[in-house]
Amino acid sequence: MGSKLDFSVLSRGEYPQWIWHGVLTMFELTLAAWLFAMALGMVLAVVRMADSRVAKAFVASYVEYHQNVPMLVQVFLWYFGMPALLPHAAQQWLNAHNSEFLLAFISIGLCMAAYVSEGLRGGIRSIPKSQLEAARAIGLSYLQASRLVLIPQALRIALPTLVSHTVLLFKNTSLAMTIGVAELTYATREIESQSFKTVEIYLLSTVIYLGISLLIMTAGAGLESRYRIRTR
Amino acid sequence: MKKTTSTLIAGACLALLANLACADQLADIKAKGVFTCGTLGTAEPFSFSNTQTREVEGYDVDFCKALAKSLGVKLELKLISVAARIPELQQSRIDAVIANLGWSAERAEQIAFSDQYFASEQKVAARKDSGFTTLKDLTGKRVSAVKGSSSEMLVRKVIPGASTITFQDPPNAFLAMQQGKVEGLAASELTLVKFRQQSESTVPIAILEPSLVLEPWGVGMRKEEAGFIKHVNTTLEAMEKSGEALQIFNKWLGTGTSYKMQRGFRIEPIKG
Numbered sequence: 001m002g003s004k005l006d007f008s009v010l011s012r013g014e015y016p017q018w019i020w021h022g023v024l025t026m027f028e029l030t031l032a033a034w035l036f037a038m039a040l041g042m043v044l045a046v047v048r049m050a051d052s053r054v055a056k057a058f059v060a061s062y063v064e065y066h067q068n069v070p071m072l073v074q075v076f077l078w079y080f081g082m083p084a085l086l087p088h089a090a091q092q093w094l095n096a097h098n099s100e101f102l103l104a105f106i107s108i109g110l111c112m113a114a115y116v117s118e119g120l121r122g123g124i125r126s127i128p129k130s131q132l133e134a135a136r137a138i139g140l141s142y143l144q145a146s147r148l149v150l151i152p153q154a155l156r157i158a159l160p161t162l163v164s165h166t167v168l169l170f171k172n173t174s175l176a177m178t179i180g181v182a183e184l185t186y187a188t189r190e191i192e193s194q195s196f197k198t199v200e201i202y203l204l205s206t207v208i209y210l211g212i213s214l215l216i217m218t219a220g221a222g223l224e225s226r227y228r229i230r231t232r
Numbered sequence: 233m234k235k236t237t238s239t240l241i242a243g244a245c246l247a248l249l250a251n252l253a254c255a256d257q258l259a260d261i262k263a264k265g266v267f268t269c270g271t272l273g274t275a276e277p278f279s280f281s282n283t284q285t286r287e288v289e290g291y292d293v294d295f296c297k298a299l300a301k302s303l304g305v306k307l308e309l310k311l312i313s314v315a316a317r318i319p320e321l322q323q324s325r326i327d328a329v330i331a332n333l334g335w336s337a338e339r340a341e342q343i344a345f346s347d348q349y350f351a352s353e354q355k356v357a358a359r360k361d362s363g364f365t366t367l368k369d370l371t372g373k374r375v376s377a378v379k380g381s382s383s384e385m386l387v388r389k390v391i392p393g394a395s396t397i398t399f400q401d402p403p404n405a406f407l408a409m410q411q412g413k414v415e416g417l418a419a420s421e422l423t424l425v426k427f428r429q430q431s432e433s434t435v436p437i438a439i440l441e442p443s444l445v446l447e448p449w450g451v452g453m454r455k456e457e458a459g460f461i462k463h464v465n466t467t468l469e470a471m472e473k474s475g476e477a478l479q480i481f482n483k484w485l486g487t488g489t490s491y492k493m494q495r496g497f498r499i500e501p502i503k504g
Contacts, residue, residue, distance in 0.1 A: 080404075080407055080408075080411065083411065083413075084411065091411075091412065092412070095412055095413050099413060100397065100413075178399070178400050178404075179399070180376070180397035180398060180399060180408070186398070189315065189379050189380065189398075190379070190384075190398070192315060192380070193314070193315070193379065193380035193381075194336070194338060194339075194385060195338055195339075195342070196318040196338075196339050196341075196342035196343065197342065198315070198318055198319045199319065
């Protein structure tokens, strides 16, 4: 009976290596895109709170684009579209330097930065404006006031949102499969098509994804309880 | 959160338990009066929607029709994705898969393959301006292929040091080569011939020799259904003898079509 589960196939030949390599690539991609998204998201949030209409409009349109266009489309655009705009030498450099991974991390990072900036903006807006005014009154510059007064508080308030965005980012790294990045879903598909052990390999990757997502959420919950702003 | 997780797990378990063993499939099909045939629907000229009639037709579909006729029942076509071919079959949602199913020893452990009803030449193409002419020229280079295709493993086996990057469908794998992201594109000869026609005026491509392999395709069936497997093979052999199989080949791939192919195989058991 062909439908009995048989996980032994997964330990055959090159498969464990593929899965391991897939998991590693997934971690690298998640980490690279996460750092990029957090840094850029923070910059965007601060720029949006600034007193310039042009800056506000820029960030607003940035966020609208990245939140309203499917991420898969964005990944494709970066992989197939953007390099075409570059000079030939740059294209060749990219192609020789693992352009799949590079462009996947850029496109996923850029997209998630929009989400992060919105999460942070929510956090910043919940802090009374008088705090910024007070910080300016004691002589801090706008950037200093943001860095020392607003962002530390906003980060804590936005923490739950940021954790769920982190999980979202983690899951979305699987989209990189479509442009040939050999992460976990890619390895899953490869093994599936060679062995036809569909249920087994998809179950395994489900368990891995679920496990890591739960880990991120648990870590997030830990951070939240640790850094909660205690009110009297 | 906890609740969602346990619901998910329960759902997954239910899905797994649903693999019920059935009685004899051949008798079942006749009793139901319907033969459910799984086919891709997206692979010209094997199984694709005719834009005029909006009917799914093609080489694979004609074999579905012939099998339904031989069983004396109505045909129900079920469109499936490449990745869903085997689960759909194993979970008995379809009676047989006729969907570009290439034979390999490992795959044959999971399902039964009929006699080959088609043999697909797997080749590699490169941009003409690259100057590549044989497979050897691609040593150590990057080659694109379609996810789940057999050409992918073959590239790594046949071309020393070559690495593969796979994409969801042939156009993406082709575009990656056009843009120079990879040096070669591995696919069936049919796909490559089509791309060569389309790209003649822009970035012409050359098909390299020799071919990676001649891959036999079979009708996929559940292993335990010996009676049904036998019926399918008998029917296929009868179609070979009567010339019906050749007719189907010429209708979709022969000299009258844009592929202009000669039939270089016959229906016979696949040699392991």
